[in-house]
Amino acid sequence: MSDYPLRTFGRIKSRPIKPRQAALMTSLLPRIAIPEGRVEINALMPHAQAVWLEIGFGGGEHLAEQATRLPDTLFLGAEPFLNGVASALRHIDERGLGNVRLRAGDARALMSDLPDASLDRLIILFPDPWPKARHHKRRLVQTDFVAEAARTLKPGGRARFATDWADYADWALERFLSKPAFRWLAQTADDWRTPPADHVTTRYEQKRLGDCAPIWLEFERAGPDAYLKLTH
Ligand SMILES: C[S@@+](CC[C@H](N)C(=O)[O-])C[C@H]1O[C@@H](n2cnc3c(N)ncnc32)[C@H](O)[C@@H]1O
Secondary structure (H helix, E strand, C coil), rough: CCCCCCCCCCCCCCCCCHHHHHHHHCCCHHHHHCCCCCCCCCHHCCCCCCCEECCCCCCCCCHHHHHHCCEEEEEEEEEECCHHHHHHHHHHHHCCCCCEECCCCHHHHHHHCCCCEEEEEEEEEEECCCCHHHHHCCCCCCCCHHHHHHHHHHEEEEEEEEECCCCHHHHHHHCCCCCEEEEECCCHHHHHHCCCCCCCCHHHHHHHHCCCCCCCEEHHHECHHHHHHHHC
């Protein structure tokens, strides 16, 4: 789906994975890994009332907390950073979560495996900023990514994007709104300055590494007419 191979801002693996987490990589991960190829949502969790996808879940704190709050929702997570996957497995194991499935890899490949209109929510929290202009093409949010988001979200579904890099917020807003498939839900400045009520603070967010306070962009996937305009 993207012309650009996965380039992560950090490394895929930075420090040795702790023995307990390493054990979960061989025991738990194979049981909850999302297989390559077309994803059958029902096979992952029959009767799921909703499906969320979190892209780049980092250490998995947000994913695990949301999955705890919403036990009838299926949570898909994609993250290539193996220490992050190992950390998420620990949270999933400790909380005994049965509604989380992971892809240890590129979210863009996972999205292309998803059927049309399969997601209720798409969550992108503090993606790698790639602030230098010559690296902007490595950013996750690109025009073709937004088209995939439109394809995989159900009409009325939501996409949430947060960043603490002002230029990436502008960049994402421009791309999400370049097609009629998405409607920006903000009505006042408070809506993009204030974390959404159901947000769970992430590890990266706490580091405040960006050049501005966090910016929260919430989009709604418009109805089928807008989808046709996007794809034709
Ligand atoms: C800056 S970190 C933020 C992590 C987490 N969301 C948080 O807020 O703490 C960005 C994460 O996105 C992951 N990432 C980068 N490219 C990705 C891709 N194509 N698919 C899935 N995850 C990706 C990175 O490995 C990294 O863990």
